[in-house]
Amino acid sequence: MKLGLQVSRFSFPDAPASTGATWRAIARDADAAGLASLWVMDHFFQIAMVGPPEDDMLEGYATLAHAAAVTERIELGTLVTGVTYRHPGVLLKTVTTLDVLSGGRAWLGIGAAWNEEEHRGLGVPYPSTRERFALLEDTLELAHRMFADDDSPFEGDAVALERPLNRPQPVRRPPIMVGGGGERRTLRLVAQYADACNLFDTGLGPEGVPHKLEVLRGHCADVGRDYDEISKTCLAALTLDTGAPLPSGVHGHSVDEAVERLGRLGAAGIDHVILSTANTTDPAAYDRVAEVVRQVS
Template sequence: MRIGQQVARFTWPGSPGSIGPTFASMARWSEAAGVESLWVMDHFWQIAQIGPPEEEMLEAYTTLGFAAGVTSRIELGAMVTAATVRNPALLVKTVTTLDVLSGGRAWLGIGAAWFEEENRGYGLDFPPTAERFVRLEDTLRLSRQMWSGDDSPFVGEGFTAPRPLNVPQPVRTPPILIGGVGERKTLRYVAKYADATNIFDGGPDFVAQKLGVLRQHCEAEGRDYDEIRKTVLTRISLSERSGEKVASGEETMSLEQAVDKLGSLAEVGVDTAIIGMGNDTDQGTYDLLAQLVEHVASL
């Protein structure tokens, strides 16, 4: 099993001046710990599951570009971009730019969008569900075209681009990760277009059920299920002692408990755990994270 890290909060003492130096340190510590990938949310407001909307939040791709500049190996992506908030061709160009400047480390993490209040607050359209999925599929199709070097006119179901020229091409064609658990469309799009799926951690039984649906879609699409990386987004605040409270209000987990938790996910087919940590600004946490990376490598 491989480990990624998601940073979902930027509310730190000394903000806003402290945000850049703190996040740069976290990115370096994560890379030094052997973490494979670093992810940030693509939101403009904080989400209710983590804090009030007035909490600090950074624009995702500027943040990932900054992370690219202070690291050299760790892969970089948004967990996940809302298909509704950016012109699809501009989004592909943005991810291409991140890939070129990072030396081939970018991912396209994408989903159909859900945070209506945030969109409305920024004056962005938030179409009905069916239209959002049309936009998602158009973006997935267009990314394939632009990353193949084809600048012929693109005509999608809801979006057109007369000349989607993309020069330079990426160093590495960015892998596509689709986030979400919708069984009728989201997981079908994973089977049809994506390199990875991301499922939130609802427990091993929940994850196993969703992966079973994905397998069925792969069979219907003629796709090799084993080609698709199975990732889960989860929360683990590591500490030498379990049960301690961190600033986010979460309780800490020992290394042994974390290995057991991830082992149960590996048993149902998960190969990558992307973890958020409530104590991710504590440098000592990354020593334990390095041990976790080593312990789960053979799962």
């Protein structure tokens, strides 16, 4: 099993003056702890399940590029980009740039978008669900072409590109992760186009993850895709206890408790767990993270 880290809160102490230094420390600590991946949300306002919209939120790709400059090994991605935020060709150029500058460590994490509040707030068009999924499928198809140096004209259901030129090419074709567990459309798109799915551990219950993966297996059979080619990832809220104070309502776990929970996810079919923790700025947490990485790997 691989472990990653998602950072979803940027209202650091003494921010914004401290934000750059704090983010660099998080990225370095995550890399040194042996985590396989580092993720940020791709939002412009903080989302309601984390905090009020006025909380600090950084633009995802600039944030990942900054992390790339101070790390050596850890892979980098958004969890996940709403397909409406950037024109597909520009998005794929942006991900390619991150890949080139990081030496082949970028992921394309993408989904159909959902946060209407930030769309309205910043004047970003928010089309219907049907239109967003059409745009998502076009973007996924286009990613395979642009990452393979195919600049022939592209005519999709939602977008048309005369010449999707993408130079330089990625150092490594960025793996494609489609976020969400929608059984009819989202998991079908995973089977057709993606290298990884991403589910949410919280709220699915003990049978939820295996059920979603069985649905994915069925879609793979339908489209002739090898189910085992797809990485099964999930986001899990799990904070390791260091003895330092934690936010109200957050339970700190021991290393043994964390390993036991991750073992259950592994038994359910998950091979890459992305941790959402409440103490990303606590350097002591990364010593415990490193031990968890050692035990689960």
